[in-house]
Amino acid sequence: TQLLEQSPQFLSIQEGENLTVYCNSSSVFSSLQWYRQEPGEGPVLLVTVVTGGEVKKLKRLTFQFGDARKDSSLHITAAQPGDTGLYLCAGLHLPSGNTPLVFGKGTRLSVIA
């Protein structure tokens, strides 16, 4: 079983601050995804990273896939209350046959105005 560890588990910051959350594993993943989940809703896909060392930007969010494809980070610049939510990373291991996406346990972010 490929496990994904996310840290920190909880994060509470003031509006305007920067933050980074991490997703780590001892396994190599073919791709890694980040989702954001708001209360009472399902997770929504933010980004997929595929290549080791890849960096993707989505407005104030920057996603990086580790060179060895075992870890990833999400950096948010100038956080806003609308960024509040549960951030989940999910990894896909190929060749996997029918191995499903593996989810981390998430980082719960609270941005206070």
Added chain:
Amino acid sequence: DTAVSQTPKYLVTQMGNDKSIKCEQNLGHDTMYWYKQDSKKFLKIMFSYNNKELIINETVPNRFSPKSPDKAHLNLHINSLELGDSAVYFCASSPHPHSTTNEKLFFGSGTQLSVL
């Protein structure tokens, strides 16, 4: 025009009862899933279907029986509900076949199941 819709949103029931959760997607996707999210927010796959055929059954008790009448629907029936079944159940669909690099999930808004 919700993409992945599941009903009911909330389900409160007694231990031992049988209940069903319905899911429909209007995205034209071939692959659908059921996930369980526990109280600690850990999201774990239960079943995966590709074009009405069962692909993944992740050691889920046989009290849980998915049924896919067509590729746009994947319902979940649960027999003899137990306290430990209390969780949020998410339906999801994907435009790509399972286990490809491009696999991406579109989730419903969840069904909060409480077994008393």
